Amino acid sequence: MIVVADTNVVLRIIGKDDNAQQTQAALKVAGEAERFVIPVMVFCEFCWVLRKEKSRREIAAALRCLLDLENIVFDEDAVHAGLRMLDAGGDFADGVIQHTGSQLADAPSVFASFDQQAVRLLAAQGFATLVPTAHTPSANGGGA
Secondary structure, rough: OEEOHHHHHHHHHHHOOOHHHHHHHHHHHHOOOOOHEEEEEEEEEEEEOOOOOHHHHHHHHHHHHHOOOOEOOOOOHHHHHHHHHHHOOOOOHHHHHHHHHHHHOOOOOOOOOHHHHHHHHHHOOOOOEOOOOOOOOOOOOOOO
């Protein structure tokens, strides 16, 4: 059986629930699946839920534990882009947004956000970025 996991299942796999029965059920379905598919959106939601009580380092460690599952299927490039942002001190979703947006653009692109930390961290990784203004926008950073 191929299983596409929702965020609540993935959270229980790492023990994010007081209900031991649901945690065991989540571990069982993940372990017995031929392929355990985790969509990128689930990784984003996972990080969003955990950020209220865990550090970025702890969230990255939990993600890396999930990635060690033998039968896991996920968008490796997008998830690793998110992990790079977490490791740099930013938000997982911003790394995913930059990566998937660039893929969709299928051409050189600029990451635009009012989140100046995201812009700064992505520019430091060599991506073209900008903070929108009422004046003519200009890109900061490296190649896109």
